[in-house]
Amino acid sequence: MTTPKTKPSIDTIAAECLAVRMRMLNRVVTNIYDDALRPLGLKVSQMNILVATAKMGMARPAEVCHRLHLDASTLSRNVERMKARGWLEVVPDEDGRAQPFRLTAQGRKLLQKAAPAWQKAQRKARAILGDEIAEGLKDAIGRLPSEGLPE
Amino acid sequence: MTTPKTKPSIDTIAAECLAVRMRMLNRVVTNIYDDALRPLGLKVSQMNILVATAKMGMARPAEVCHRLHLDASTLSRNVERMKARGWLEVVPDEDGRAQPFRLTAQGRKLLQKAAPAWQKAQRKARAILGDEIAEGLKDAIGRLPSEGLPE
DNA sequence: CTTAGGTGATTGTATATGCATATTTTTTCA
DNA sequence: TGAAAAAATATGCATATACAATCACCTAAG
Numbered sequence: 001m002t003t004p005k006t007k008p009s010i011d012t013i014a015a016e017c018l019a020v021r022m023r024m025l026n027r028v029v030t031n032i033y034d035d036a037l038r039p040l041g042l043k044v045s046q047m048n049i050l051v052a053t054a055k056m057g058m059a060r061p062a063e064v065c066h067r068l069h070l071d072a073s074t075l076s077r078n079v080e081r082m083k084a085r086g087w088l089e090v091v092p093d094e095d096g097r098a099q100p101f102r103l104t105a106q107g108r109k110l111l112q113k114a115a116p117a118w119q120k121a122q123r124k125a126r127a128i129l130g131d132e133i134a135e136g137l138k139d140a141i142g143r144l145p146s147e148g149l150p151e
Numbered sequence: 152m153t154t155p156k157t158k159p160s161i162d163t164i165a166a167e168c169l170a171v172r173m174r175m176l177n178r179v180v181t182n183i184y185d186d187a188l189r190p191l192g193l194k195v196s197q198m199n200i201l202v203a204t205a206k207m208g209m210a211r212p213a214e215v216c217h218r219l220h221l222d223a224s225t226l227s228r229n230v231e232r233m234k235a236r237g238w239l240e241v242v243p244d245e246d247g248r249a250q251p252f253r254l255t256a257q258g259r260k261l262l263q264k265a266a267p268a269w270q271k272a273q274r275k276a277r278a279i280l281g282d283e284i285a286e287g288l289k290d291a292i293g294r295l296p297s298e299g300l301p302e
Numbered sequence: 303c304t305t306a307g308g309t310g311a312t313t314g315t316a317t318a319t320g321c322a323t324a325t326t327t328t329t330t331c332a
Numbered sequence: 333t334g335a336a337a338a339a340a341t342a343t344g345c346a347t348a349t350a351c352a353a354t355c356a357c358c359t360a361a362g
Contacts, residue, residue, distance in 0.1 A: 007266045008273075014202045017269070018276040019184045019195045021288040024220050026177035027349080028295060033170045034350085044170045045318060051165045062340060069175050071320050076342055078318075097327045097340040115158045118168070122159075125169040128294055133287040137172040140280050144179060178319080185320085196348060213310065222350050227312055229348075248310045248357045 029125050036121035040114050047118065049078055050087060050111050053103050058091065060100045069144065082107070180276050187272035191265050198269065200229055201238060201262050204254050209242065211251045220295065233258070 014020075033044035052067060053059045061079070065072050079101060082088045087107035093100050103111070126134055165171075184195035203218060204210045212230070216223050230252060233239045238258035244251050254262070277285055 007263075008270050009266075010202060010205045010262060013266065013269055014206050016273070017199070017202070018273060018280060018285055018288070019180055020199050020202075020219075021285075021292060022173075022177050022180045022276075022280075023196070023199065025288060025291060026173050028220050029170055029173045031350080038351095043317070045174070048168070048171050048174065051161060051168070051171075054161045055165050060340085068171075069179050072341070073321080073343080074319050080342095081317075095328070095340080097325095099341065111161060112158075115160075115164065118164055119159050122167065122169060125173075128296075129169060129173075129291050130287070130294075133284060133291055134169055134172075136281070136284040136287060137169070137176060140176060140284055141172060143279055143281075145279075182320080189321095194347070211310085223311065224313080224351080225349050231312090232347075246310080246358075250311060 025129070028128065032124050032128075033118070033121040036117040036124075037114060040110065040117060042110065042114055044121075046078065046082055046087075047111070047114060049075070049082065050103065050107055053088065053101065054108065054111060058100050058102050060098060176280070179279065183275050183279075184269070184272040187268040187275075188265060191261065191268060193261065193265055195272075197229065197233055197238075198262070198265060200226070200233065201254065201258055204239065204252065205259065205262060209251050209253050211249060 030044055033047070037044060037047060048068065049064070052064055056063070061072060061075055064070070065075050068075075079088055083090070083101070086104055087110060088101045089104050090099055090101050129137075181195055184198070188195060188198060199219065200215070203215055207214070212223060212226055215221070216226050219226075230239055234241070234252070237255055238261060239252045240255050241250055241252045280288075
């Protein structure tokens with residue numbers, strides 16, 4: 001029923017496209033968090049990396065990318081900006097290729113200061129998404145194919 | 152229960168942040184569609200605009216922005232690229248400020264050619280998101296606050 | 303009519319994102 | 333050991349996104 005033999009019409013695409021829905025809600029939700037975090041000079045994309053880093057202690061870029069389903073080049077640039085702001089610092093590693101990083105004291109302080117703003121945004125987002133979707137998204141993330149496997 | 156008086160801990164943020172979930176799934180889903188559409192030289196962001204334009208016939212930028220919850224400056228730049236590729240064309244309007252646009256014949260043909268690739272991506276996305284979330288996202292979009300209202 | 307606002311869209315600037323490619327370092331294996 | 337393959341990051345390039353400021357045009361107040 002969702003996979004008819006006939007080529008989908010433009011009307012069908014308009015009515016059912018999941019990318020339209022995801023991307024639209026992503027814009028709305030991202031803007032809610034960005035608005036709340038703006039007084040702190042922080043964007044939600046950056047906060048996400050700070051949180052992941054805090055959880056990991058010592059973060060290897062490749063592992064962060066894997067966890068967040070983020071391209072390595074994207075993370076590289078984001079970390080670059082966050083190092084420049086003094087929120088992250090690289091720590092030396094035996095493997096000369098690695099560039100593991102961790103929170104600075106300043107980065108950790110920023111994250112703690114951002115918690116109330118995050119909570120306000122989280123409430124607004126939950127009001128829009130509802131509890132069911134909020135949980136459903138978590139389940140969907142659990143179903144995500146592991147990185148690096150073909151097709 | 153979702154709004155305790157105490158400041159949320161980093162662990163709480165990491166475990167519950169809806170922006171993390173939305174943004175992660177948005178990256179995954181966007182990549183699925185972009186991969187499917189790549190042979191056509193089309194990105195899903197652009198296809199979304201083509202579809203909306205096709206549905207509207209004559210599209211006024213402000214109305215497209217309203218429907219897609221997209222910033223006017225974002226749309227302006229996207230339309231610019233799509234005009235350059237010959238997929239959209241501006242039509243004259245009495246009001247000298249307006250810049251309404253519509254599909255070109257080429258744009259419509261591209262959209263039709265893209266339908267099978269869209270369908271493949273749509274199946275993959277639905278396999279990850281599941282039917283419940285797919286419908287839930289539509290409901291959430293229905294709950295979105297109308298543009299321009301404060302708070 | 304003339305100007306003060308308002309409306310619709312674009313431009314300047316910054317970040318986020320991903321693909322393709324390059325760079326550096328480590329591993330493997332012949 | 334010495335070169336090829338693999339791994340971890342970084343760079344070049346293009347697009348997407350949004351806020352702030354601007355530009356162009358219309359409209360209403362006088």
